Amino acid sequence: MSAALRYLPLLVLALAWETVARLGLVSSLALPALSDVLMAFWQLLASGELVTNGAASLYRAGAGLALAIAVGGALGILMAWWRPLRLTLGPLVEVFYPMPKSALIPVTALWLGFGDGSKILLIFLGCMLPVTLGAFNGARGVEQALLWSARSMGAGRWRTLWDVVVPSALPEILNGIRSAIALSFVLLVSAELIVSREGLGYMIGFLGSAGTYDAMFAVVLTVALLGFAADRAYQRAMRRVLLWRA
Amino acid sequence: MIAAEASGSAASDAAGAAGFGGSGALGAGFHQAAGAGATGAAVATVRVAGCFGAAFFGAAFFLATSFLGAAFLAAVLRFGAAFFFAVFLAVARLAGARLAAAARFLADLAGRLVRLAAFALASGFATFRFFFLVPAAFRFDLVLLAIRHLPRARAPASAQSKRIPGPDKSEFRHGLDERVGAVSDRSIEPLAIHRSARNGPTWMAGTRRHKPAMTVQDALAQIEISGVSHVYRPPHGRPVPALTEVSLSVARREFVALLGPSGCGKSTLLYLLGGFLPIERGAITVDGKRVVGPGRDRGITFQNFALFPWKTVRGNVLYGLERLGLPRAERLARAHDLIARVGLAGFEDSYPAQLSGGMKQRCAIARMLAHEPDILLMDEPFGALDAQTRSLMQEELLALWRRSPKTVIFVTHDVQEAVYLAQRVVVMSARPGQVKAIVPTLFDHDDPGLTKSKPFVDRVDEIWHLVRGEALKAQELGAR
Numbered sequence: 001m002s003a004a005l006r007y008l009p010l011l012v013l014a015l016a017w018e019t020v021a022r023l024g025l026v027s028s029l030a031l032p033a034l035s036d037v038l039m040a041f042w043q044l045l046a047s048g049e050l051v052t053n054g055a056a057s058l059y060r061a062g063a064g065l066a067l068a069i070a071v072g073g074a075l076g077i078l079m080a081w082w083r084p085l086r087l088t089l090g091p092l093v094e095v096f097y098p099m100p101k102s103a104l105i106p107v108t109a110l111w112l113g114f115g116d117g118s119k120i121l122l123i124f125l126g127c128m129l130p131v132t133l134g135a136f137n138g139a140r141g142v143e144q145a146l147l148w149s150a151r152s153m154g155a156g157r158w159r160t161l162w163d164v165v166v167p168s169a170l171p172e173i174l175n176g177i178r179s180a181i182a183l184s185f186v187l188l189v190s191a192e193l194i195v196s197r198e199g200l201g202y203m204i205g206f207l208g209s210a211g212t213y214d215a216m217f218a219v220v221l222t223v224a225l226l227g228f229a230a231d232r233a234y235q236r237a238m239r240r241v242l243l244w245r246a
Numbered sequence: 247m248i249a250a251e252a253s254g255s256a257a258s259d260a261a262g263a264a265g266f267g268g269s270g271a272l273g274a275g276f277h278q279a280a281g282a283g284a285t286g287a288a289v290a291t292v293r294v295a296g297c298f299g300a301a302f303f304g305a306a307f308f309l310a311t312s313f314l315g316a317a318f319l320a321a322v323l324r325f326g327a328a329f330f331f332a333v334f335l336a337v338a339r340l341a342g343a344r345l346a347a348a349a350r351f352l353a354d355l356a357g358r359l360v361r362l363a364a365f366a367l368a369s370g371f372a373t374f375r376f377f378f379l380v381p382a383a384f385r386f387d388l389v390l391l392a393i394r395h396l397p398r399a400r401a402p403a404s405a406q407s408k409r410i411p412g413p414d415k416s417e418f419r420h421g422l423d424e425r426v427g428a429v430s431d432r433s434i435e436p437l438a439i440h441r442s443a444r445n446g447p448t449w450m451a452g453t454r455r456h457k458p459a460m461t462v463q464d465a466l467a468q469i470e471i472s473g474v475s476h477v478y479r480p481p482h483g484r485p486v487p488a489l490t491e492v493s494l495s496v497a498r499r500e501f502v503a504l505l506g507p508s509g510c511g512k513s514t515l516l517y518l519l520g521g522f523l524p525i526e527r528g529a530i531t532v533d534g535k536r537v538v539g540p541g542r543d544r545g546i547t548f549q550n551f552a553l554f555p556w557k558t559v560r561g562n563v564l565y566g567l568e569r570l571g572l573p574r575a576e577r578l579a580r581a582h583d584l585i586a587r588v589g590l591a592g593f594e595d596s597y598p599a600q601l602s603g604g605m606k607q608r609c610a611i612a613r614m615l616a617h618e619p620d621i622l623l624m625d626e627p628f629g630a631l632d633a634q635t636r637s638l639m640q641e642e643l644l645a646l647w648r649r650s651p652k653t654v655i656f657v658t659h660d661v662q663e664a665v666y667l668a669q670r671v672v673v674m675s676a677r678p679g680q681v682k683a684i685v686p687t688l689f690d691h692d693d694p695g696l697t698k699s700k701p702f703v704d705r706v707d708e709i710w711h712l713v714r715g716e717a718l719k720a721q722e723l724g725a726r
Contacts, residue, residue, distance in 0.1 A: 145552035148522045151540035153566035153617055163565075167556045244556045244597040 032214040041218035049203070050222060057192065057199040058226070060116055061184045064123025068180055072128035073173055076135025080169075081161055093132060101126030101183075102190050109195040119191050119199075126187045127180035134176020138169025171245070174238045181234055185227045200226075299382065354394065358387045468653050469496040469519065469621065474528035475678075476514055488514045490678035491528070498620075499651040503658055503668035503687075505709065507717040511679025512657045516623050519655060520546050532621065542570075545619035549626040551606040553598040559585060559609050560594040566617035584612040589642070604635035611643070621653040628663065640667060644691060661710045665689075666697060673712045676720035685709055 014034055020026055021033035028036075044050040079086045079093075104122055112118040142165050150160045192201025200223050207216040362384050476489040488511040496502050504512040517523045519530055521539040530537040532544065545566075553562050563584055567577040585594055588608040598606055607627055614622060627643075628636045644667060647654060658664050664671045665687045675682040687705055689696055696702055 143552065145548045145550060146554060148517075148520065148540065149546060149548070149552045149554075149613075150565070151522070152520060152542070152544060152546045152619075152623075153613075154542040154569035159569075164554070167554070170556070244558075245599060 029213060032217055036214040037217040037221065040212070040214040041221065044215060044218055050219070053199050053203050054222065054226070056116070057188055057201070060119040060199065061123060061188045063116075064120045064187075065127055065177075065180060065184050067120070067124040068127035068184075069131055069177055071124070072131030072176070072180075073135045075128075076132040076137075076173070076176075077139045077161070077165060077169060079132070080136050080139035081165065093129060093136075097129045097133065101187055105191050105194050108191075114195050114197060118195070119188060122191050123184045123187050127184050130179045130183065131173065131176040134172040134174075135169050138172030139165050141172070142168040171242055174241065178231070178234060178238070181230055182227065185223065185230075189223055299386070351391070355391060358384075358391065362387065467495045468498040468500075468533055469494075469655075470529075470531045471495070471515070471519070472529050472531075474515070474518060474525060474530060476511065476518060476523065476526060478514065487678035489518075490680050492674075492679065492681055493528075494672060494681060494684075496653060496655065499653055501647060501654045501656065501667060501669045503656045503664035503671045504674060505658060505661065505664045505671050505713060506674030506679070506682075507676050507713065507720040508659060509720055510674040510676045510716065512674050513625050514679065515674075516546075516625050516655060516657050519621075520544055520623050542566075542617055543619050544621045544623055545614035545617070546623040547607070547610045547614050547625065547627045549629040551598070551603075551610045551630075553606060553610055553613070555598050558595050558597055559590055559601070559612075562598070562609055562613045563616050566613060570617050580616065581612075584616055585609075587646070588612040602635075603631050604639060607631065607639060608642075611646070615646075619652070621655070624654065624656045626657050626659070629658070629660075636663075643667065648691075659713075661713060662697070662706050665702065665706050665709060671709055673709060674716070676716045682716065683712055685712075 017031070018034045021028060021031050021036075032040075041050075075089070079089055101122065104125060108118040108122045108125075112121055146164050146168065147160055150164045155163055188199070189201035189204070192199035193205045196202040200219055203219045204216055204223075207213075207219060365383065471492060471494040474489060474492045475487070477485045478488040479485045492511075492515060494502075504515060506512050514523065518525055519532075519537065521537045521541060521544070525537065554565065557565065560581055563581040564577055567580055572580070582594075585591060588611055590605060590608050590612065593601065593605065598609065601609065607630075610627070628639050631639060640663060654668075656664070656667060666689075669686065669688050671685045671687050672681055673683045673685065674680065685705070685708070687709075689699075689702055693699065
């Protein structure tokens with residue numbers, strides 16, 4: 001019940017959308033009615049287009065994210081742990097962190113072509129730094145007494161890294177991953193809009209230029225829904241992992 | 247021809263001077279490093295630096311001279327300087343009046359010279375290309391020799407502690423001068439030279455391989471802190487001397503409290519003892535072995551408990567047992583037993599965040615005891631607890647200790663707690679931290695009215711006056 005109440009504003013928005021479109025207050029070209037959009041969504045789903053393109057997109061986002069999490073997390077923790085690495089990579093991270101990664105879309109397309117590779121590379125590059133920064137800050141903030149305790153119980157330096165630094169940094173890493181997930185959707189759709197032959201972003205661009213706006217809106221809604229679902233699922237998993245924080 | 251030679255030798259002199267300057271700085275850095283206890287790393291660093299240094303100076307030298315005769319002459323000159331250094335080392339060694347050490351040094355030196363000569367011959371026959379490496383190699387050999395053979399520990403300061411005779415008998419001997427070697431632990435290396443001031447100059451007194459003879463008295467002294475100084479260097483701001491020339495011995499199974507105003511360095515001393523901070527000056531030995539890092543023989547608890555928040559009570563207690571590599575069944579049994587012993591039965595699966603302060607500290611104590619360290623280091627363990635919990639925990643700690651006595655170093659700023667728990671209270675003075683007094687406080691804990699008895703109250707008062715003066719001084723220092 002409370003969950004339904006929480007999303008009540010969304011329902012109100014949907015109703016307002018439907019009424020405004022049906023009453024002809026705005027042109028159906030600019031905003032097709034929600035019911036039309038849902039119909040188009042059903043058709044796309046039935047024809048299988050949405051599924052194949054969605055799968056292609058999700059594969060790219062997933063692969064890029066997985067790489068970003070693995071490399072970014074390890075990099076952040078090692079940067080916090082080992083001074084030479086921090087000194088060499090710190091400035092690089094600082095410079096590239098604020099850079100809009102969508103600027104790299106043509107670059108990755110140039111390197112790896114129109115296929116999956118360029119999207120995966122782009123998402124990897126774009127999503128790595130938030131994870132790296134989270135891991136770095138988390139690992140830097142590890143409590144001295146915890147490290148000392150582990151050492152006094154016979155843990156070596158590397159053992160301590162795995163047993164103390166990584167779990168200490170975990171909350172911040174997970175937060176970094178959350179923003180990386182959001183970012184991955186942004187990068188995915190924009191990359192697919194510009195250089196691609198399949199994927200949800202490509203569908204949005206293609207359907208839009210073909211003038212089938214209700215179908216285009218259906219795909220936009222799909223992307224929004226996917227992003228939302230991914231975030232909710234992630235938050236739920238995160239809460240389970242961080243159960244110890246009480 | 248002559249002009250070329252002159253300019254060549256001038257250049258070589260410059261190179262030689264640079265070479266010596268370089269090695270001098272290296273040697274200095276080295277002694278510091280050695281003092282900090284990182285001998286292995288330092289030796290490795292110097293080896294690498296030696297290769298680079300030799301290659302660099304050698305190449306510069308060879309290019310500068312580019313004339314075989316001049317190069318040879320310069321090599322001989324530099325050999326001469328290095329030889330002086332070697333003689334100096336030998337004399338210093340001999341002056342130490344320890345024949346065995348001197349003989350060992352000479353043997354080492356001879357071995358290196360032979361190896362060097364072989365290298366020189368080989369490189370000489372091979373077109374003289376690499377002959378320039380010989381003097382440099384010799385010098386770095388000498389640096390290594392110096393590290394290996396020159397004594398490193400500093401003399402302990404004369405004891406600054408004034409001792410107050412106590413009303414109670416104290417069967418523990420204080421201020422023992424020699425130590426005993428027994429426990430083997432990777433993190434502790436054999437004791438370097440160390441002798442008390444009255445036994446003569448320390449720096450020549452022995453070698454790292456020297457093992458002191460064990461006497462009956464020695465068997466009691468387990469921890470030996472001699473002439474330890476520590477400077478706290480904040481990342482930004484001026485260095486603050488935290489400890490100055492602190493000397494203290496602690497007997498096996500003794501309960502010692504370190505008492506003093508905040509900022510007197512008592513926690514720093516505990517961390518040095520734990521091996522968590524590098525010992526820059528002075529030496530700390532445990533069971534006759536020099537402390538160079540954290541080790542299983544010394545368990546620790548902190549004021550903020552420092553439990554692993556992502557592990558349950560059981561997980562925390564198990565951690566040390568896992569590191570010991572015990573079989574799973576035995577680990578679980580021991581953890582179960584310990585958790586029950588500290589009164590946490592039923593909370594095995596709780597996370598630290600779900601526990602009260604007292605329970606957290608019980609868990610921390612169980613975790614510390616799990617791998618059975620000889621020495622317990624406790625850093626204001628009850629400082630964050632409320633008064634009732636605190637006095638309960640004091641009684642429980644005492645009961646635990648009486649059941650299986652271990653050496654305890656207990657840092658606190660609570661006078662009554664110190665007098666109640668400890669057999670000796672070490673009162674420390676404020677910045678820079680020094681031992682101001684060592685007060686025996688051995689009381690009969692079976693007496694239920696102990697904390698209200700006259701001798702107890704008097705002792706608390708006496709120590710309180712000592713501490714009060716220091717606290718006031720600390721405040722003034724802070725205000726300044």
